[in-house]
Amino acid sequence: MRPMSAWRIMHQDPTVVEGRSLDPALVRRVGRFARPYRWQLVGFVAMIAAGAGLALVPPLLFRSIIDSAIPNKDTAQLAVLVGVVIGAALVTAGASLLERHWSSRIGEGLIYDLRCALFDHVQRMPMQFFTRSQTGAIVSRLNNDVIGAQRALTGTLGTVVSNVITLAFTIVAMVALDWRITIVAILLLPLFLIPSKRVGRRLQEMTRDSMQLNAEMNAQMTERFGVAGALLVKLFGDHDRETDEFATKVAAVRDIGIRSAVYQRWFMVMLVLVGAIGTAVVYYLGGMQVIEGNVSIGTLVALAALVTRIYDPLTSLTNARVDVMSAFVSFERVFEVLDSPSPIADTPAAITLTDPVGALRFEHVDFAYPGASEGTIRSLETGGPETDPEHGPPSVLHDIDLDIRPGTTVALVGPSGAGKSTIASLIPRLYDVVDGSVSLDGHDVRDLTQASLRRAIGVVSQDPHLFHATVGENLRYARPDATDADLRAACAAARVLDVVEGLPDGLDTMVGERGYRLSGGEKQRLAIARLLLKDPAVVVLDEATSSLDTENEAAVQAALADALEGRTAVIIAHRLSTVVDADLIVVLEHGRIVQRGTHSELLAQGGLYADLYRVLVGGGDPDSRLVLG
Ligand SMILES: Nc1ncnc2c1ncn2[C@@H]1O[C@H](COP(=O)(O)OP(=O)(O)OP(=O)(O)O)[C@@H](O)[C@H]1O
Ligand SMILES: [Mg+2]
CATH class of the missing domain: 1.20.1560.10 (ABC transporter type 1, transmembrane domain)
Known part of the structure; x- marks a missing residue:
């Protein structure tokens, strides 16, 4: 037996x-x-x-x-x-x-x-x-x-x-x-x-x-x-x-x-x-x-x-x-x-984008986050939000029209939940639009191969993730063949080289969830260094809402100036200093563009931007944070 x-x-x-x-x-x-x-x-x-x-x-x-x-x-x-x-x-x-x-x-x-x-x-x-x-x-x-x-x-x-x-x-x-x-x-x-x-x-x-x-x-x-x-x-x-x-x-x-x-x-x-x-x-x-x-x-x-x-x-x-x-x-x-099929897949005729210039265009974009059962597996979910089967998932963006010329910087501002991060996520095609289109260099992003589209776009998110690996390995994730000298140059441009050199093992220090804990600002600058190594034509930056100390903030600001040089940039801005310098400021509310223009134009115009600016910042100090929402 x-x-x-x-x-x-x-x-x-x-x-x-x-x-x-x-x-x-x-x-x-x-x-x-x-x-x-x-x-x-x-x-x-x-x-x-x-x-x-x-x-x-x-x-x-x-x-x-x-x-x-x-x-x-x-x-x-x-x-x-x-x-x-x-x-x-x-x-x-x-x-x-x-x-x-x-x-x-x-x-x-x-x-x-x-x-x-x-x-x-x-x-x-x-x-x-x-x-x-x-x-x-x-x-x-x-x-x-x-x-x-x-x-x-x-x-x-x-x-x-x-x-x-x-x-x-x-x-x-x-x-x-x-x-x-x-x-x-x-x-x-x-x-x-x-x-x-x-x-x-x-x-x-x-x-x-x-x-x-x-x-x-x-x-x-x-x-x-x-x-x-x-x-x-x-x-x-x-x-x-x-x-x-x-x-x-x-x-x-x-x-x-x-x-x-x-x-x-x-x-x-x-x-x-x-x-x-x-x-x-x-x-x-x-x-x-x-x-x-x-x-x-x-x-x-x-x-x-x-x-x-x-x-x-x-x-x-x-x-x-x-x-x-x-x-x-x-x-x-x-x-x-x-x-389980993935709704976001390359079409058989997908084009490989070569030498991207970074011309971004949103045309009449409507968007709602996909409801249950679209691209998910029911048995792997527990207690997620149920969508109303009668009305479908709630609409998050309405009729977004935006033309971003190569090399310019656009700042997205608006109250919390207005849809800023959502717009950012449509550019690298993390989601597909419900109606309208997002295009890069004249190609609908759905017609490009995902690999070439994402090569063209660099994203620094609100809370950038570092893998449990060394600093060097994390940076090389963007460019596996980068030399140590390349890494150092990127770190220097991102104003994070002092920090990296001060780590116990320099570039070989383990970071991430269980490794050396970097501060929020250091992590963001490291993410910027990673972005610089990737050298994309388009930069999408979701600025951290959490406050950075002045020194960190100045360093991030300087790093950004370098990172944005010669690239198309979409910045979700929470700090006045970033917003003021943008070529175009887009004000969002409830998923709609309610105002657009430069800082001075918008201030002169009055409306949401001017209101928030005056009430929350008091108008004076240009270093103040534009806390919207
Ligand atoms: N994964 C998701 N699934 C369903 N709804 C979502 C998802 N992510 C965001 N939303 C909803 O979409 C709307 C817009 O969210 P979004 O993250 O774009 O706002 P935001 O403008 O970036 O806000 P914040 O300034 O607080 O970052 C919100 O109502 C939010 O609840
Ligand atoms: Mg957001």
């Missing part, structure tokens, strides 16, 4: 497969994924069959030893039979090694294929996929479901094949030895199956509960041990409450662990019991037959050895359907991701 099969029965979830049958299209698709491994699969199944067949050899040889070699005092025959038993054991060992060799090559190869395909696909999903899906759920698709799919092909397939073969061979051998005893032995099985179904169901419930409880425990750890979460706990300082909450969750995990351990043992104990009872019954019935002279002692011993080999496969096979179905569910979940 192998504990593995008992484990499998307990960990399958019948609720996901109940009342379903295998979809032939799904099976064909799995077949296509398995195709490169067909020869390994053949070898794998052949080795399983060989192992199952060879397992019959020892009991049958023991029969000959007892019935013929020993009574005849034939030492030569005894030696030969024992030699064959040893030989069979050696061949079985070899077959088992080969089987594992092939099954692991198939399994790991499949994991590799699926993971690479998923990673590639997920990267290409549109932004709304990432804003709406839970990162944990995506990662789990790439980890657990891929492993589940691999189990389907090697584990489940292997178990079913080996059980069918073992059962067929064993029953044939037993019937040949004595069919009546065989039937009685099989009739004993319901003794085990009926209670085991009950225990199995209870165990499934427990497994589900335990996964849920584990997930809750992990969620608390992940959130509290993240930098931001840890900081919040420290600042509010209630460690005891946190520990109590955690302890409650861990206690639930402990309790269910104890209960399911005992239940699992019940399962095993019953299987052992039925095996023991079966063997006893065989000895009783067989013993009677031996006494009556109908059956030889060797046959009895062989039957007793074989009978234990039918209960485990029979139990497994009664659950095989659920087993196979749950294995295929993993495949289905993997394919669900692979099949």
Whole structure:
């Protein structure tokens, strides 16, 4: 008896497969994924069959030893039979090694294929996929479901094949030895199956509960041990409450662990019991037959050895359907991701933009953020905002018309939520417009390849991200072949070289979430250095709303002046100094352009810009921050 099969029965979830049958299209698709491994699969199944067949050899040889070699005092025959038993054991060992060799090559190869395909696909999903899906759920698709799919092909397939073969061979051998005893032995099985179904169901419930409880425990750890979460706990300082909450969750995990351990043992104990009872019954019935002279002692011993080999496969096979179905569910979940189309993809006729000049044009642009089900996967979302199915997602931009000549700077200002960041996100085509068009150098951005479009555009966002890598690696993300001298030059232009040189390991210092913590202004200047290395024709800058200290602000300002030189720039400005120098200021309110002009024109015009300027800044100090919203 192998504990593995008992484990499998307990960990399958019948609720996901109940009342379903295998979809032939799904099976064909799995077949296509398995195709490169067909020869390994053949070898794998052949080795399983060989192992199952060879397992019959020892009991049958023991029969000959007892019935013929020993009574005849034939030492030569005894030696030969024992030699064959040893030989069979050696061949079985070899077959088992080969089987594992092939099954692991198939399994790991499949994991590799699926993971690479998923990673590639997920990267290409549109932004709304990432804003709406839970990162944990995506990662789990790439980890657990891929492993589940691999189990389907090697584990489940292997178990079913080996059980069918073992059962067929064993029953044939037993019937040949004595069919009546065989039937009685099989009739004993319901003794085990009926209670085991009950225990199995209870165990499934427990497994589900335990996964849920584990997930809750992990969620608390992940959130509290993240930098931001840890900081919040420290600042509010209630460690005891946190520990109590955690302890409650861990206690639930402990309790269910104890209960399911005992239940699992019940399962095993019953299987052992039925095996023991079966063997006893065989000895009783067989013993009677031996006494009556109908059956030889060797046959009895062989039957007793074989009978234990039918209960485990029979139990497994009664659950095989659920087993196979749950294995295929993993495949289905993997394919669900692979099949989700990305609405933002290059058209077959997409043009590669070469030598961009940076002429940007918005023509009658209307935009609404995509609602649920557009470019997202429902099962990866949890609790995201539902959109009203009657009216669709709310409109965010209305009739935006904007012509930005190459090399000029446009400042977008307006209250919070007016749609400034949204306009910025349409330029590199993070989203597609609902109506109208955005074009670069006369080409609609939807007609350009995304790679060439994004090469032409450099973005510094409100809170720039640095990967957990060295400063140098983060900068080279924009230009992998940049030399250290290039990096230093970019840092110098971005006014961040002093900071980088002051770091413990200079360019080799680890930064990012878990690395050296840079200040907000330093991070922005590093992002500007990264942008300078990229050397794009168009620059989009979402200025940080958080206040920078004067020194940092002056440095960012100087860095910007260099970064914008000779490029088309769209700046979402929160600081007066940036706005005043812009060639054009566009004032947004509720997703509409309400005013446009230069600083002096707009001030003279009166209206929203002048109001906000006068009320919030008081008109005097040109270094004041233009806090809009
Ligand atoms: N991913 C999103 N999904 C749905 N709605 C969004 C999304 N991002 C922004 N919005 C909504 O779109 C509107 C415009 O947001 P946007 O981020 O463009 O404002 P903003 O002008 O940049 O504001 P701020 O000055 O505060 O950065 C807001 O009402 C916001 O709630
Ligand atoms: Mg914004």
